[in-house]
Amino acid sequence: MESSETTATATTVSSLSPNSSSSSPPSQVVLSPCAACKILRRRCAEKCVLAPYFPPTDPIKFTTAHRVFGASNIVKFLQELPEYQRADAVSSMVYEAKARLRDPVYGSAGSIFQLQKQVNELQAQLAKAQAQLVTMQSQQANLVAFICMEMAQSPPPQPPSQPSNFDNFNMSSPPYNLFLDETNPGSLWDPLWT
Structure with missing residues (x-):
């Protein structure tokens, strides 16, 4: 019975072939229990239902689900499902557990x-x-x-046919010569009222 139940915490020693001349000591591989078995402080069996879904590197995942659902309910639920649906079920349980811890009344709803x-x-x-x-x-x-309607109704503008008033502009002609009167330089500064 003990041989069929190999624990994940067991230490396996790889044996070196007698012909090898390596001076290094034999390598030891230590497999740790899954996060669920570690938290529950129990021996992790070779065919542990929880081991594939709760790795030892992520103990928070199991702790969260365990608080809301309990370990026995998680195991029972996973055993009732086919293998290909278990990973999604664990993800859903962890998500719902986080939501329930945040909002105990409504949860993910x-x-x-x-x-x-x-x-x-x-x-x-x-x-x-x-x-x-x-x-x-x-x-x-x-x-x-x-x-468009306004442009269609109005006649096009005609180009100017006669020169404008600015072409004949002369500063020396009246009334502009009042200000430029050189004979009477004080005329610009005469008061407008007396």
């Missing part, structure tokens, strides 16, 4: 409710933004149509 509420709010905001976009596009189309 509370998180789902909050996420669904956010999705609904975002969908409402998206619908509002899309409606505003359609309104702005129709306003732009109306404005472009109005501008």
